[in-house]
Amino acid sequence: MLRLVWLWPALATLAVGLYRIGTPVLWHDELATVSVINRPVGSIVAMLRNVDAVHGVYYLSLHGWATVFGHSPTALRMPGVLAMTAAAACVALTGRRLFGARAGLAGGLAFALLPTVGRYAQEIRSYAFVVLAASAAALLLLRALERPTVLRWAGYAAAMTAAGYVHLVSLVVVLPHALAVALDWWRSRNRRVPLGFVLAFLTAVAAVYPLIRLGERQAARQIGWILVPTGHDLAAIWAQILGGTMVTAAVVVLAALSFGGGNLRSAVLATVMAAVPVLAIWEISRQASVSYFMPKYLFFTLPAWAVVAGAGLAAVRWRGTVTGLAALALVALPDVRAMHQPLSHAAYTYPVEVTWFTPLDYRAAAAIVEQGYRPGDGIAFGQQRYALWWGVDTGTWYYLPNRIRPRDVLAGLSARERDDLWPTSCGDPAGCLGPEPRIWLVSKDDGTDPMATVSEAAEGVLRQRYATAEVHRVSGMTVALLVRR
Known part of the structure; x- marks a missing residue:
């Protein structure tokens, strides 16, 4: 030995x-x-x-x-x-x-x-x-x-x-x-x-x-x-x-x-x-x-x-x-x-508890989208009012199967296009939104209305065109299904 x-x-x-x-x-x-x-x-x-x-x-x-x-x-x-x-x-x-x-x-x-x-x-x-x-x-x-x-x-x-x-x-x-x-x-x-x-x-x-x-x-x-x-x-x-x-x-x-x-x-x-x-x-x-x-x-x-x-x-x-x-x-x-x-x-400070955020379960959030997805659905990520490094979009895309790739209706420049770690959101939400009958809004959960997690401009347009049909909460995240009015 x-x-x-x-x-x-x-x-x-x-x-x-x-x-x-x-x-x-x-x-x-x-x-x-x-x-x-x-x-x-x-x-x-x-x-x-x-x-x-x-x-x-x-x-x-x-x-x-x-x-x-x-x-x-x-x-x-x-x-x-x-x-x-x-x-x-x-x-x-x-x-x-x-x-x-x-x-x-x-x-x-x-x-x-x-x-x-x-x-x-x-x-x-x-x-x-x-x-x-x-x-x-x-x-x-x-x-x-x-x-x-x-x-x-x-x-x-x-x-x-x-x-x-x-x-x-x-x-x-x-x-x-x-x-x-x-x-x-x-x-x-x-x-x-x-x-x-x-x-x-x-x-x-x-x-x-x-x-x-x-x-x-x-x-x-x-x-x-x-x-x-x-x-x-x-x-x-x-x-x-x-x-x-x-x-x-x-x-x-x-x-x-x-x-x-x-x-x-x-x-x-x-x-x-x-x-x-x-x-x-x-x-x-x-x-x-x-x-x-x-x-x-x-x-x-x-x-x-x-x-x-x-x-x-x-x-x-x-x-x-x-x-x-x-x-x-x-x-x-x-x-x-x-x-x-x-x-x-x-829990990156274990055994000292991390208290300033709840762990985000990207896998569970993606599973909700996968289970309820219909062809023609869009997706949006409610992280614009938070630091982008929460990676709500990256985590959701990672755990979604490749066969499910809805259009990101509020996307701006991608991280790759910016030569950066993080993307930007659309500067003109009214122009970026398309004809999608339903949108999955995946966001970091702050305990409030999921639509409040996007930019103010995007929130206004979404509220005008869509109603919230479902809200699902998993650890640290919210998945809301928005249906066109």
């Missing part, structure tokens, strides 16, 4: 990633991805010049994947599952280098048990790839410290470049990496080590620099809504990163046990890799013009938490290691189940 220390964690993570993979409804972050990857490559590149450049590599990669494997939820989520699976192997190999083979195996299995690992393996965003890049960078750094050759430093530079291109925030891992280099230099006094590290990191920064500049210009629009973090936010975020309050308590206990395992230097290093990036982003977000302090932006610390947890599990005898893993699995199970429910993907 210990000869292939990476295999069992990889298989366990693959199994966790596949658990109920098709069950959760896509939420609006994932729908933004769907909106982009359905476009031709040229259109994607044109959009990236205006918005979301930091996710460009992921969008282009997933576009190619979807071209081959399709656009079903399972197909689009598989790349993330495979990325987390590879990250588990890196975690196990890193743990073996720092603490020994048993700790590596235990750490890799602990990684698979963390609720956020299985949950965000299934997110149709880049977070699983950030975790993979960060775990690979840590492993390649340790290999370079063992034998500081040009080739090994090049591998580390490549991993850091990949980390930057899938999520710029992850570059903050350079801080604990610098500590690892300093500790190694203090022991060996080999000046080639810090020199190689600095050159490798500068190479990565130079490679990512164009994206850094573009991302700076787009940051205010994309993440300007994130609040400056407080001390309370810092206290709460650890459970959001690891995926549960009890899981976090268990991992902290295991981290403490790692300091008694006879390898204090490695225990300090792994703990710093897990905690310091979070503290650094918290402080940066308090000083910078925009905040980056979101739990999903900090999942790249998960590998380090798993490594230090594995060290704690290995600090006891084999029976204790097995018992500890079983206990961790039991503690994590309720959170794992909660994170794979139909509307769980909208």
